Amino acid sequence: MDIETYLREKKELIDSFIHTYFGAPIAPDILCDTMTYSLFAGGKRIRPILAIASYEACGGNGKEIVPFASALEFIHTYSLIHDDLPAMDNDDLRRGKPTNHKVFGEGMAILAGDALLTEAFYILSNYRHRSPHISPQSMLSLIREIAMAAGTHGMVGGQAQDLLSENTKPDADTLSFIHNHKTSALITASVRIGGILSNCGDEILAKLTHYGLSVGLAFQIVDDVLDMEGKTELLGKTAGSDKRKEKMTFPVLYGIDHSLKKAGGLVHSAINVLQSFTEKADPLREIALYILRRRN
């Protein structure tokens, strides 16, 4: 399979859903502008694509869950907007473009994040988006899974610890807590919901969870290495910004070589756990490898 084509095709499905979603008028106009500015600021849609690939790996038709998968991108985008705020990471650039608050002001950026998070749950609870194969109970599990991964026990908890840890001496436990919560939780949930929506059963779900945790951590490590190596154009944020803020990252703690070895091991483990899956899981396998290749 050609993973580049796969990623492009799935991205088009997601982008198309998001465009349609904003076809209905939102008032005031600027609220719509600030949300779509960040939604279309160059994101690769990795989380929604993982959800679709996981659903397909369990035998489903990916098109059925495009709305639910897109809601993950709303949540990811909200987290980027809030993380970039002056009171948080204070970043001026994201994926090579001015951050949301630099364009729309802090107040409107906070509201854009709030709106994206809330609309995600509106989409996830919309019965109209449900295909006949998906039960209302599965939809509730989906919502709970995503809320868990995005809230205090996931993303927000990780960001709170990250904020507390700025300018402190790195230690392995804290770094692991931040990565597991801030990044891995939502990536793992993205993979898991493919399984949940296809009623895959506990054994398969455990394997998808292992895959998600491994790929999520590998993704974060590669991101931190790209930041340290200064590849602003690949990273899309101001390279070196972690170091300047004395952020606790994998390469800061373990060095670049050891970090990349660790990421390679995680990707290997993620692919390994999918051994019992058919060729329908090839996109999941290829996405894991793609995450390592981001460096080139």
Place this chain on the structure above:
Amino acid sequence: MDIETYLREKKELIDSFIHTYFGAPIAPDILCDTMTYSLFAGGKRIRPILAIASYEACGGNGKEIVPFASALEFIHTYSLIHDDLPAMDNDDLRRGKPTNHKVFGEGMAILAGDALLTEAFYILSNYRHRSPHISPQSMLSLIREIAMAAGTHGMVGGQAQDLLSENTKPDADTLSFIHNHKTSALITASVRIGGILSNCGDEILAKLTHYGLSVGLAFQIVDDVLDMEGKTELLGKTAGSDKRKEKMTFPVLYGIDHSLKKAGGLVHSAINVLQSFTEKADPLREIALYILRRRN
């Protein structure tokens, strides 16, 4: 019936649920502290109580929906924390206490709001909270209703317009838009979910909606009058703060007397629409009157 006793008893049920919710550990500690600081900063739990009273008016047992009703308080509290931020209304006091960001800093206050909003949807989707009378479909409708009222077409839309309208000349259409979205939407949704969860049917739901819209607007008008009259201790925020920011409010636009007449008419209309309801709707009737009495 004694409305004071009713309000106290329901508030205790809600407070007890929230306390239990935070019984499970949340890391880092400060994230838990910042969320509970604002959740227990003196809120009267009007929205959850309206949901419970509405469920009872439709023949249900209010205790069954305490978790779902409490989620409304999580959402209301998040909106207060974010509204008070320097980039928004920049308020130092809320209900006579320092605002969240004054105590925990801006970054942690933004995260507290994000966490409260997300946890609300975790609670709402938690199948464990469902009584046997409530179907999974009703829970999905509940989530969609609340997400709609809290998002771009409700609260966030209203706050965005409010932010845009600071220091501009008041006009009736904009004022109406802000009130309907920023305050009435979530209050109306609170009343409606009592009907939705009891499968009350379209006719009853239309009446509850009328009640909610009327009471929601009356509530906002009385709030604005209290602000103008300078009753900080009743209002619980810095009185006169709207005027200082040249905020568009009902009394600014129409004067205090006309505003109070308008609020009285709305409360009358809210009670009137409940004529066909039994005495089980007495709490809804009394709450409408209570909103007017807040001034004394």
